[in-house]
Amino acid sequence: MRDDFAQEGYGVRFEWGPSGAKHLAPEVTCLVIVDVLSFCTSVSVAVESGARVFPYPWRDESATAFARQMDAHLAVGRRAATAAAPWSLSPAALRRAPFTPRLVLPSPNGSAIAAAAGAATVTAASLRNGSAVGRWLAEQGHGTVERPVGVIAAGERWPDGSLRPALEDLLGAGAVIAALREHERTALSPEAALAASAFAASVDVGAAVAACSSGRELADGGFADDVAIATELNASSQVPVLRHGAFVAAQ
Structure with a gap:
């Protein structure tokens, strides 16, 4: 039976949140998770330092046990970081913290989707x-009708737990899709094409993210540095790939 919601017949597909990821994952050869504020940005910062980053859905007692099992440090909440536990979901905090080779990084959005x-x-x-990421995907042969890629904007959560589509993740997903298109991956679903167009139409991506709801929330909470790091457009050449349960730099 044809599944219209799988965006069949397209090499590059786009969806939102955990449900979108669950729906597309069996249909694609690669799933790209985009959580700009802040899981995927933090992963990029940690992987640049040489760390292995283990995604985990929740920061609770089970996360503590998982970190112990993985012989890794457990990232704490942004406001819970201390000298003894300096690793958190904050990319700015991760840049300041001592190097750790193994880090469990929980979050209910990007990390939960990855896990x-x-x-x-x-x-x-x-x-x-x-x-x-777009260049690496094309080099690996992803993004064709035969080897489709699914790009997932993680989004945020409303207080009732429902998905809140987030501008920063739409732009991040659009950046990947636009790069794929530049590398001759042109079989874009309408959803993917519009995400790429949103990114291309943004004259100042950094200003847009800083001024959007998620960016203002972080800045008002004292974490403007996290927004600044998250909007370092194309500052990193590292592609974090999930291998044996942890994100590591693609070889």
């Missing part, structure tokens, strides 16, 4: 490495 992805290949993308 449950179930696709053959999973990558983490952000505005910092969108161009690099």
